[in-house]
Amino acid sequence: MVISRKPSHLIVAALLALMPLLSIANENHGEATSTHATEAVAPAGEEGHGEGHETGDIRSEIKSHINHHVLDSHDFTLFADDKEGKHFGFPLPVILWDGELHMFSSAEFHHAENGVVESNGKYYVLSHHDGKIYRTDASGTLTEDEKSGHPTNVHPIDLSITKSVLFIIITAILMFFLFTRLAKSYAKNGGIPKGMVRIFEPLVVFIRDEIAIPNIGEKNYKKYMSYLLTIFFFILFLNLFGLTPLGVNVTGNLTITFSLAILTFLITNLTANKNYWGHIFWMPGVPYLMRIVLAPIELLGVFIKPFSLMIRLYANIFAGHIVIMSIIGLMFIFKSWIGSPLSFGLAFVLSILEILVAFLQAYIFTMLTALYFGSANEEHHHEEAHH
Amino acid sequence: MTIPNIVGAGLIVIGAGLGIGKIGGSAMEAIARQPEASGKIQTAMLIAAALIEGIGFAALFAA
Numbered sequence: 001m002v003i004s005r006k007p008s009h010l011i012v013a014a015l016l017a018l019m020p021l022l023s024i025a026n027e028n029h030g031e032a033t034s035t036h037a038t039e040a041v042a043p044a045g046e047e048g049h050g051e052g053h054e055t056g057d058i059r060s061e062i063k064s065h066i067n068h069h070v071l072d073s074h075d076f077t078l079f080a081d082d083k084e085g086k087h088f089g090f091p092l093p094v095i096l097w098d099g100e101l102h103m104f105s106s107a108e109f110h111h112a113e114n115g116v117v118e119s120n121g122k123y124y125v126l127s128h129h130d131g132k133i134y135r136t137d138a139s140g141t142l143t144e145d146e147k148s149g150h151p152t153n154v155h156p157i158d159l160s161i162t163k164s165v166l167f168i169i170i171t172a173i174l175m176f177f178l179f180t181r182l183a184k185s186y187a188k189n190g191g192i193p194k195g196m197v198r199i200f201e202p203l204v205v206f207i208r209d210e211i212a213i214p215n216i217g218e219k220n221y222k223k224y225m226s227y228l229l230t231i232f233f234f235i236l237f238l239n240l241f242g243l244t245p246l247g248v249n250v251t252g253n254l255t256i257t258f259s260l261a262i263l264t265f266l267i268t269n270l271t272a273n274k275n276y277w278g279h280i281f282w283m284p285g286v287p288y289l290m291r292i293v294l295a296p297i298e299l300l301g302v303f304i305k306p307f308s309l310m311i312r313l314y315a316n317i318f319a320g321h322i323v324i325m326s327i328i329g330l331m332f333i334f335k336s337w338i339g340s341p342l343s344f345g346l347a348f349v350l351s352i353l354e355i356l357v358a359f360l361q362a363y364i365f366t367m368l369t370a371l372y373f374g375s376a377n378e379e380h381h382h383e384e385a386h387h
Numbered sequence: 388m389t390i391p392n393i394v395g396a397g398l399i400v401i402g403a404g405l406g407i408g409k410i411g412g413s414a415m416e417a418i419a420r421q422p423e424a425s426g427k428i429q430t431a432m433l434i435a436a437a438l439i440e441g442i443g444f445a446a447l448f449a450a
Binding site: 364 | 426430433434437438440441442444445447448
């Protein structure tokens, strides 16, 4: 991250760092006022337990709010006012494959009286338990499993444009335009990039000179550069989108990091040369008995490498979102003069730390991917391997 | 979350913290000895720290 010495740039950077505070505080604000209202309605019932019950209520509300934020959803809510029951945002298309294609807007779930949407003679309902769509009957009954509490209804194949999918598409379009412009400006100005996009040049050069060439080698690095650049900027942009008030959590979603890791796994193993497989199944330079012992361990390592890539990115971003939102939630639990400055200060510092983490995780993912590609392309330099 | 889970999570965090702290401290010493190699040392430090972090997170999910 490059922060210029100019104070104005620092102020802009600080304001950007404060942006998550804005969105999350906004959403919680609506909920906090709603609990005030319910408290005012029923104060006479249990006066002794009123205070404790109310803080417990806010705690569970903050908890459910955080749980809702970190999951994917079928509509895009910018902020909500629970007191008046208003949601500010827009619905997203729902696409289901259930024997045939069903397409409808997710707004229909809110407009229908009991949340049941009819499409081509089949009925669907959005479960509030896990945010997934289930097939149901006209009255909308969901049978729940006693042990886990998950609905046991038929779950159709869901190809909807959810919030995460929307942001993956937006990032793809953004990256396409930014980097096409960067590439074009090189051709136009005789090798010197021009305009806003040139801020990406140092990053591209950094990935080539510090990540690709030292890890993969001068000979083979070119065929992996496009993939390395793509995952670096994809993860970086989505991490940074997660810190804006839009409230998306794409790279903190296990399915998305799984897809990224499996791409790395496939490219590593499909482009590997015979030395790579030789080092796995018949390790050169060790006694014969050791080779038999080492083979299963090395084979396990092939799968553990992408698995750790997947878990690392997911857990870092997921934990970052939860910590920031919990600290902002402190404001509503303390309810005294100390709460707001404390949670404001902590959230401010943590947001700056999260920007660092956004860059660091994109770097680590790209770095380790390059390292695995390098190991798949290693030439044999052991003397005994020549005999 | 039950008490054994919480204690286990605490132990994992202590272990991972000690490991990453050792890496960071050694990298500092190495950079102080050879400032011209700081780039290479930082890269190696980040990789080692990331590997420990990965194990730590995997254990936290199991806990």
